Amino acid sequence: MPENAPTPEPEQSDIVVAAPRRSTWSEMKTAEDWWAIWTGGGILLICFLAFYLTLPDNFSEQLAEAKTAGEKLSVHSPLKPWLSKPGSWSNNPIDSIFPPEKKDLILPICAVFLISLAAFSIGIKVMGQSVSKFAVGFLGVFLLATLAYILTGQVVVKHYNLEYALWALMIGLVISNTIGTPNWLKPALKTEFYIKTGLVIMGASVLFSRLLVLGLPGIYVAWVVTPIVLISTYAFGQKILKMESRSLNMVISADMSVCGVSAAIATAAACKAKKEELSFAIGLSLSFTVIMMIAMPAVIKMLGIGPILGGAWMGGTIDATGAVAASGAMLGPEAEQVAITIKMIQNILIGVTAFGVAVFWVSCVETKETNIKPDAWEIWYRFPKFVLGFIIASGIFSLLYVFMEGGEIIVPTMVKESSAVFRGWFFCLAFISIGLETNFRELTKFLKGGKPLILYVCGQSLNLLLTLLMAWLMFSVFYKDVVSDMFNK
Numbered sequence: 001m002p003e004n005a006p007t008p009e010p011e012q013s014d015i016v017v018a019a020p021r022r023s024t025w026s027e028m029k030t031a032e033d034w035w036a037i038w039t040g041g042g043i044l045l046i047c048f049l050a051f052y053l054t055l056p057d058n059f060s061e062q063l064a065e066a067k068t069a070g071e072k073l074s075v076h077s078p079l080k081p082w083l084s085k086p087g088s089w090s091n092n093p094i095d096s097i098f099p100p101e102k103k104d105l106i107l108p109i110c111a112v113f114l115i116s117l118a119a120f121s122i123g124i125k126v127m128g129q130s131v132s133k134f135a136v137g138f139l140g141v142f143l144l145a146t147l148a149y150i151l152t153g154q155v156v157v158k159h160y161n162l163e164y165a166l167w168a169l170m171i172g173l174v175i176s177n178t179i180g181t182p183n184w185l186k187p188a189l190k191t192e193f194y195i196k197t198g199l200v201i202m203g204a205s206v207l208f209s210r211l212l213v214l215g216l217p218g219i220y221v222a223w224v225v226t227p228i229v230l231i232s233t234y235a236f237g238q239k240i241l242k243m244e245s246r247s248l249n250m251v252i253s254a255d256m257s258v259c260g261v262s263a264a265i266a267t268a269a270a271c272k273a274k275k276e277e278l279s280f281a282i283g284l285s286l287s288f289t290v291i292m293m294i295a296m297p298a299v300i301k302m303l304g305i306g307p308i309l310g311g312a313w314m315g316g317t318i319d320a321t322g323a324v325a326a327s328g329a330m331l332g333p334e335a336e337q338v339a340i341t342i343k344m345i346q347n348i349l350i351g352v353t354a355f356g357v358a359v360f361w362v363s364c365v366e367t368k369e370t371n372i373k374p375d376a377w378e379i380w381y382r383f384p385k386f387v388l389g390f391i392i393a394s395g396i397f398s399l400l401y402v403f404m405e406g407g408e409i410i411v412p413t414m415v416k417e418s419s420a421v422f423r424g425w426f427f428c429l430a431f432i433s434i435g436l437e438t439n440f441r442e443l444t445k446f447l448k449g450g451k452p453l454i455l456y457v458c459g460q461s462l463n464l465l466l467t468l469l470m471a472w473l474m475f476s477v478f479y480k481d482v483v484s485d486m487f488n489k
Helices: 024-030 032-052 059-068 106-126 131-152 155-159 164-176 191-205 210-223 225-240 246-259 261-271 275-303 307-317 321-331 333-347 349-370 377-382 386-403 407-437 440-478 480-488
Strands: none
Touching (some): 024 032, 032 191, 032 407, 106 131, 131 155, 164 275, 164 407, 191 386, 191 407, 210 307, 210 440, 225 349, 225 440, 246 440, 261 349, 275 307, 275 321, 275 407, 307 321, 307 440, 349 386
16 A cells, blocks of 8 residues: 555444443433332332321231231221222213212322322423423323223123223224324323333232242242243244244243233333334233133133132233133132232243343344344343332332231232222223324234234143143142142131
8 A cells, every 4th residue: 555545444334333331320310111110119108108107006906806816907098098990880881980879989080190190290301201291191091091991890891801901902092093193192102101110019919928828839830831931932933933023023922921911011121122013912912811811711610620720720821910810710719819829920020031031132132133242231221120120019018018017918908909009000001002002004014924923822822731731730739738738728
């Protein structure tokens, strides 16, 4: 090269620009995942303190007397009269809010609206978005969520256990695919913010002490089958079906094998799935959940399977916790207890699954696609932080349940009468938002060749067979006497 020749510029393909190192401290103040933790944690703290600080002075004596008499002490959260959702009705939907001969529910519903608006608005403000536009849209989304709850409360609908998630999704889809989602609603369509906050609150109901109720048999059913189905389904989608979108493949696999919508949200965040992929996976899951929650109890009765084994089978396969409870109730109290416990044990895998997917995606999938070895910190940045809130809430309330005086009464009552009300509303808001953000024309591309449907059907079939086998081994062979003694006491 001549001495005065200009130095050639490196080709663009040779330049690797390192991504700027993000600050976790900064994200804790501005990122949606962290604000889901602060919002959900704040609501849990308020619900707990409102209950704990209003306990009677002689609570210890009352508790001791109740234990001596072999009775359960009855206590209630002071927030119970102030928090509600629409009730049941038969012929007149107005009865769901203004029930005859009962106190109307308009004030408790308005209280939930105002508290929720205030809680989310704080995060919206700090994240640099318009609170006024959010507030206007939030009113509309909340009214649609109220409509979903009203439709759910109709006695015939209630009999068939068609839950609010299905109605909320349908309402949103009808609007978005007919007249179109109004622009004034769009600032309040914070699907992930709502559902992530709801999942943090849900952590208070997923107690580690549940592991002790059914012990090893429940752990085997929930923790051994689930990862086998997840890995097998993902491999089947990639190797056999040749699915083009790895992220859609992973979200459907996690949704179907772990615990439905909750796992889908966490996994989608870990593998950076597109919003329409998440919407499609959730819609697919909800459709099959409705079918399974009605069909499985009938199949179990037809096959002559006992309630304990049947409950374990449903707990490990039906996606939504609410659907599991409804299906278990159809077979009796024993089946309901076993089904819910196994589903709760399985819910603990949400965090483990999200972490595992984040590690796999960063270290294997994206490395293979880009030929660039990622920074180890990327796993931490990719990990959905709201899962930490879920785990911390579960740990704290598990400890309170075991070690606090009267914790076995206080924690479940607080959850049922206050925090679970917010959780249900937040999930309903999320499903309304999903529907309003989803256009069928955008989803049709995922049905090309029927691969996602084939993936779900084949994966769920494997899940049903393996879960039934494991449940039979644990509850009818190895731990049959232990489980029988527990329910006969």
